[in-house]
Amino acid sequence: MSFLKRQSVIYALLASAVMLLFLLSLGTGAIVLSPIKVFQAFFMDASSQAAVIVREIRLPRALLGILVGASLGLAGASLQGLLKNPLAEPGVLGVTGGAVLGAVITFYFGWASAFSLALPLGGMAGAFLAVGVLFLMAGGSASVQTLVLAGVAVNTFTFAVTSLALNLSRSPYATLEIIFWQLGSIADRSLDHVFLILPLVAAGWLLLAMNGRALNALSLGEETAQSLGLSLRAVRLRVLWGTALCVGAATAVSGSIGFVGLVVPHLLRPWVGHEPGRLLGPSALGGAAMLLAADIAVRLVPGGTELKLGVLTALVGAPFFLALILTLRRRIP
Template sequence: MQRQMNAWVVNLSLAVLAALLFLASLYVGRGGELLAHKFALIAETDPDIARLVLMEVRLPRALLGCLVGATLGLSGAALQGLLRNPLAEPGLIGASGGAALGAVLVFYAGLAAGTAMFVPVGGVIGALAALGLLYLLAGRNPAIVTIILAGVAISAFSGALTSLALNLSPSPYAALEIVFWMLGSLTDRSMAQVWFVLPFMGLGWLLTASTWRALDALSLGEDTAATLGFSLRSVTLRAILGTGLAVGAAVSVTGVIGFVGLVVPHLMRPLVGQRPASLLLPSALGGAALVLAADLAVRLPVDGPELKLGVVTALLGAPFFLWLILRTRREAS
């Protein structure tokens, strides 16, 4: 009972934190400037302009911060539970690499100049193609190790093709556009892009969350889970497909935002315990809060170009990853 109360307190606290950061994302501008007063002044002279800026510029950025952060946190927690590996993260299964490749090919073909919607469409197609290839390589009843190896191979091949597209880019401006997109960002996104990726993310969340009981059983071993009536094939299919759909959609619209899916579950474990099921919701809320906070951090510099979100999360996540490796080594020795 006490553990359940603690979980409710943690989840409620994280939800409040994410809500506050969401509001801050709406009303904090470059250099940490508060924009509420400016919105009020604009609304006095032209309410339509104020509403347009808020709904079509500020709101998509804040919503995508929540959606992408929740996706990465939830997917990271689910994969770590499924693979029984604390170093697992959403990019492991190859969907994010496929999404990045699909979006890069849109840039390479010059289709992005027509409409911004071609980029997420290409990214989602790339993610779905990567998932299809994953199951072709892994087979009908794959072992966990086979899935990991197939995912690593797909990620490596996608990265190689992405580098090839950069190498053969028709102009330095196109190459620069591709590189900037791959660094990850929430700026200049629209509500049309939010509505496009939301169904893929929602379906991915449902599939991933449906494995919560099985993930607890798998922590006791595959044989124990099978004895309790859980099909490893079904659980693996739902977790991988759900993660691939949600993460692929996220990458298709924001670019690559790394380390969130790895770091957040580890930050949540001391608060809610080691059970994979109890980690899913806190990781989703914590991921949303972390991405929103990082997106606020990129706005702090007053001068110079705005930092890219993927750069900030990498600067935060890479030292944590190294610390995690060193701690794992100490525990193994």
């Protein structure tokens, strides 16, 4: 099969998976709706039960599943390509930590309960602040290693301040709220959340999608990539800001969701001949599919309390990742 054909098949498969999971996500929950019922719900009277469930409760959730999952997958693939390291994930730059801190601060001061969008806005402010600090520390033309080290420092600091907020929090209710939010979830969000992050997420995707060729060239090392006419500085800036925009905005709404950005590029890499540039699109689709699937799974787990999305992705993701590494180890010495 030719390379282009193979690539189209991969896109078609993953896109169908996302579409199918999207429909399933709209139909799954305490009240199960068939795909036909889901479809009808969009044209029903807005006050009918099915319309409320599908359009107001489950649609924002499914749309956020796509936005958050695709952002994590795309940013993960981009960072792994830029850093030439399969262990990189979106959190490595401190963006996720910044978003979590920003959101936690809105909880701490009680803004989150006063104004529903305070939480995502605080999260986005935190994410941008983290990138700003990253730039101040590492400089615009910094080497990749400096960026990663600066990211570690930003992560440590945001984690410390988040812990401080928990430590000083006077109401146990706020403490619980902070802890639960940090576990990551896309349940009980509204379309306002979707529209709030959509422009930022789209801008981030665009910046990340521009780097395919450059990431391919980087497989041969930074000097060779430069000799092929690419500006390393421009690539770094695009990946950094692209990740900050889409993952920062996504985390601001969902809380931190681990493992998707790490595992999805890993899983799909052999499908695209290990080429970092060709991994971008499939990783975005794969991330969306994985997050939708995980978000459906949390609704199917029996019991009173719904499992948090971030808990499930880590719970299933970590052993799965270990198994994956072991099988790869066995195949390639």
